[in-house]
Amino acid sequence: MARKTRExxxxxxxxxxxxxxxxxxxxxxxxxxxxxxxxxAGLTRGAIYWHFSNKLDLFNALCDRIIPELEIxxxxxxxxxxxxxxxxxxxxxxxxxxxxxxxxxxxxxxxxHLGCEQVGEMAPLLLEQISWTQEKQAKLQQVLQCAQEQHxxxxxxxxxxxxxxxxxxxxxxIHSWLLAQDDRTIHHNLSALLSPYFEGIFKERCWLQPLPCxxx
Amino acid sequence: MARKTRExxxxxxxxxxxxxxxxxxxxxxxxxxxxxxxxxAGLTRGAIYWHFSNKLDLFNALCDRIIPELEIxxxxxxxxxxxxxxxxxxxxxxxxxxxxxxxxxxxxxxxxHLGCEQVGEMAPLLLEQISWTQEKQAKLQQVLQCAQEQHxxxxxxxxxxxxxxxxxxxxxxIHSWLLAQDDRTIHHNLSALLSPYFEGIFKERCWLQPLPCxxx
DNA sequence: GTTTACATACATACACGAATGTATGTATTA
DNA sequence: TAATACATACATTCGTGTATGTATGTAAAC
Numbered sequence: 001m002a003r004k005t006r007e008x009x010x011x012x013x014x015x016x017x018x019x020x021x022x023x024x025x026x027x028x029x030x031x032x033x034x035x036x037x038x039x040x041a042g043l044t045r046g047a048i049y050w051h052f053s054n055k056l057d058l059f060n061a062l063c064d065r066i067i068p069e070l071e072i073x074x075x076x077x078x079x080x081x082x083x084x085x086x087x088x089x090x091x092x093x094x095x096x097x098x099x100x101x102x103x104x105x106x107x108x109x110x111x112x113h114l115g116c117e118q119v120g121e122m123a124p125l126l127l128e129q130i131s132w133t134q135e136k137q138a139k140l141q142q143v144l145q146c147a148q149e150q151h152x153x154x155x156x157x158x159x160x161x162x163x164x165x166x167x168x169x170x171x172x173x174i175h176s177w178l179l180a181q182d183d184r185t186i187h188h189n190l191s192a193l194l195s196p197y198f199e200g201i202f203k204e205r206c207w208l209q210p211l212p213c214x215x216x
Numbered sequence: 217m218a219r220k221t222r223e224x225x226x227x228x229x230x231x232x233x234x235x236x237x238x239x240x241x242x243x244x245x246x247x248x249x250x251x252x253x254x255x256x257a258g259l260t261r262g263a264i265y266w267h268f269s270n271k272l273d274l275f276n277a278l279c280d281r282i283i284p285e286l287e288i289x290x291x292x293x294x295x296x297x298x299x300x301x302x303x304x305x306x307x308x309x310x311x312x313x314x315x316x317x318x319x320x321x322x323x324x325x326x327x328x329h330l331g332c333e334q335v336g337e338m339a340p341l342l343l344e345q346i347s348w349t350q351e352k353q354a355k356l357q358q359v360l361q362c363a364q365e366q367h368x369x370x371x372x373x374x375x376x377x378x379x380x381x382x383x384x385x386x387x388x389x390i391h392s393w394l395l396a397q398d399d400r401t402i403h404h405n406l407s408a409l410l411s412p413y414f415e416g417i418f419k420e421r422c423w424l425q426p427l428p429c430x431x432x
Numbered sequence: 433g434t435t436t437a438c439a440t441a442c443a444t445a446c447a448c449g450a451a452t453g454t455a456t457g458t459a460t461t462a
Numbered sequence: 463t464a465a466t467a468c469a470t471a472c473a474t475t476c477g478t479g480t481a482t483g484t485a486t487g488t489a490a491a492c
Contacts, residue, residue, distance in 0.1 A: 005461070009467060028333035030246035033451055046469050049453075114342065117244035118330045126330065130395050154415075158408060164392060164401065165385070165409045172388030176380060179346050185380065192374060193381045196416025199370075221487070225441060249477055262443050265479080436491075444483070450476085457470070462463105 013051045015041050017062050025107045029059060029116040056122075063112075066105050073098065074139055084147035085198070085207035088140070088166070092194050095170065099177070100187055110178050137163045144201075152206045162201050169197055229267045231257050233278050241323045245275060245332040272338075279328075282321050285314065290355055300363040301414070301423035304356070304382070308410050311386065315393070316403055326394050353379045360417075368422050378417050385413055 019041040023032045034055060038045045052058040077091040099106055118126040144159035144166075153159070173193060177186045186193065198207050235257040239248045250271060254261045268274040293307040315322055334342040360375035360382075369375070389409060393402045402409065414423050 006466090012467080025335070027336035028246070028338065030244070030333055031336040031338075035451075044469055045452090047467080050466090050468060054453085114334045117246055117333060119241070120243035120247040122244065122247075126395075133392070133395060156408075157412070158405075161401075161405050161408045162412065165389075165412060168388030168392045168409070169381070169385045169413075170388065171391055172384030172386065173381075175387055175391070176349070176384045179342075179349060185377075189374075189377050192377045193384070196373070196378065196381060196413050197385075198416070200412025200415030222440090228441080251477075260443050261478085263441075266440090266442060270478085434492085436489100438488085438490100440485105440487070442484090442486100444481100446479105446481080448478085448480105450478100452475080453473090455470100455472075458468090459466100460468100461466075 012043070012047060016043070016048060016051060016058070017065065020058055021062055021104065021107050021111070024059070024062070024111050025115055029055075029111065029122075034058075059116075063108055066102075066108050069098065069102065069105060074136075077139060077143060083150065083152065083206065083209065084143045085152050085202045086209065088143055088147075089194070089198060089207040092166075092170065093190060096173075096177075096187065096190050099174065106181075109174060110181075113175055113178050133167070137167050140166055147202070152202055154201060154203055157201050166197060166201075169194070228259070228263060232259070232264060232267060232274070233281065236274055237278055237320065237323050237327070240275070240278070240327050240331055245271075245327065245338070250274075275332075279324055282318075282324050285318065285321060289314065290352075293355060293359060299368065299422065299425070300359045300366065301368050301418045302425065304359055304363075305410070305414060305423040308382075308386065309406060312389075312393075312403065312406050315390065322397075325390065326397075329391055329394050349383070353383050356382055363418065368418055370417060370419055373417050382413060382417075385410070 016037065020032075020037045023037050023040050026032075027036070034045050034048050037058075038048055041047075048058065052061060073091065073094055076094070077087055080087050080090075082090070099109065112125075112129070116122060116125070118129065141159050141163035144153065144157075144162050147153050148157075148159055153162075173186060173190075199205070232253065236248075236253045239253050239256050242248075243252070250261050250264050253274075254264055257263075264274065268277060289307065289310055292310070293303055296303050296306075298306070315325065328341075328345070332338060332341070334345065357375050357379035360369065360373075360378050363369050364373075364375055369378075389402060389406075415421070
């Protein structure tokens with residue numbers, strides 16, 4: 001009915017984002033109308049169209065909220081004074097810990113994996129995911145190359161392929177984890193699930209030694 | 217305008233399924249209307265409603281067409297006279313070979329991963345995927361247990377967890393493969409991508425020896 | 433071998449709700 | 463008083479489901 005102060009308007013914006021996140025996760029992106037979101041938030045479509053230009057814009061704004069938290073993860077993967085193998089090991093665990101502790105990340109991750117189509121009208125989303133995947137794989141590859149220079153990799157391991165494999169394993173585990181969210185098996189046995197791949201990539205369980213591992 | 221013979225009607229049905237598969241893959245399931253499919257097939261919605269009761273029914277019929285081919289894969293995983301480790305190794309390669317050779321499987325797989333929402337109205341799909349995942353993991357676990365009885369597994373490996381890990385790795389690789397379909401990296405380096413996990417699970421590269429491996 | 437009767441395989445037309453985008457109203461607040 | 467932060471109202475489009483039309487195939491009756 002009336003205008004609120006800027007602060008309150010910002011609150012409404014976040015309320016809309018939170019609500020949309022919830023409803024998207026429950027009914028899918030294509031499956032929810034803007035009226036659904038507005039009603040769930042106790043507002044009208046007018047409020048949505050005031051803050052966002054359309055559903056895609058709202059969806060993008062919603063996704064952007066988790067970028068900083070993921071960037072922190074990646075930053076710690078790239079620079080840390082422990083040896084590269086341990087960095088990768090810790091990074092894997094940190095990812096799932098974050099996924100477990102952060103309901104927002106969990107929901108957005110779930111929406112991307114199960115709650116939205118990435119073709120046709122949503123194709124830009126797919127392109128984003130592709131570039132994000134490539135960047136992530138490049139970072140993993142960089143750390144693996146660093147490990148190779150320190151002679152931590154098994155002889156027949158190609159850092160690029162190992163990066164693709166690791167990234168795929170993470171993605172697959174996240175997917176399995178999302179499919180059965182109340183099943184704590186993956187969360188409780190993450191180390192045992194990741195170990196085989198690390199065993200196959202690195203020599204002598206070096207990823208369990210947090211030593212800086214003097215570079216050449 | 218008129219009735220065709222049963223044979224021709226069956227052709228129309230398959231034409232509709234093929235066309236729907238194509239259009240779903242291009243524009244997403246929620247993103248395509250029945251009119252889109254009919255137009256792409258050179259027919260009208262009347263033809264679709266004659267053969268199927270609605271879009272979900274059409275979609276299910278479309279998915280069911282690949283079940284037999286997947287069952288053949290699973291059958292060969294479970295009974296074969298080579299040792300269980302080799303069976304798993306060959307099964308992994310057979311999966312990707314099938315995915316590479318069979319465009320229909322590739323498209324349906326793509327639709328499931330990127331072209332449809334699995335929540336809300338499509339939730340039954342999610343339940344199907346969960347039960348299918350559990351069955352698949354159970355089969356992998358069964359073969360891994362068989363390997364354990366033949367002392368092919370490393371000592372600290374739990375067959376159930378290894379099954380989850382393997383299945384996740386497969387799923388993740390398929391996802392990566394779908395994201396960049398024209399990139400042949402995964403297809404050409406599958407062995408190098410799977411090797412680390414096998415190395416971490418099994419002893420002494422036993423999966424490369426097709427010997428029956430006399431049971432206890 | 434026709435004719436008749438009915439089922440089949442669609443096309444066409446219609447009625448309805450749902451969703452979107454926009455235009456306008458309105459009470460604040462700065 | 464002018465911009466803000468929404469609510470309300472409206473027009474339009476799109477998709478669905480169903481009802482109906484219609485030409486052909488199919489089989490039995492005669």
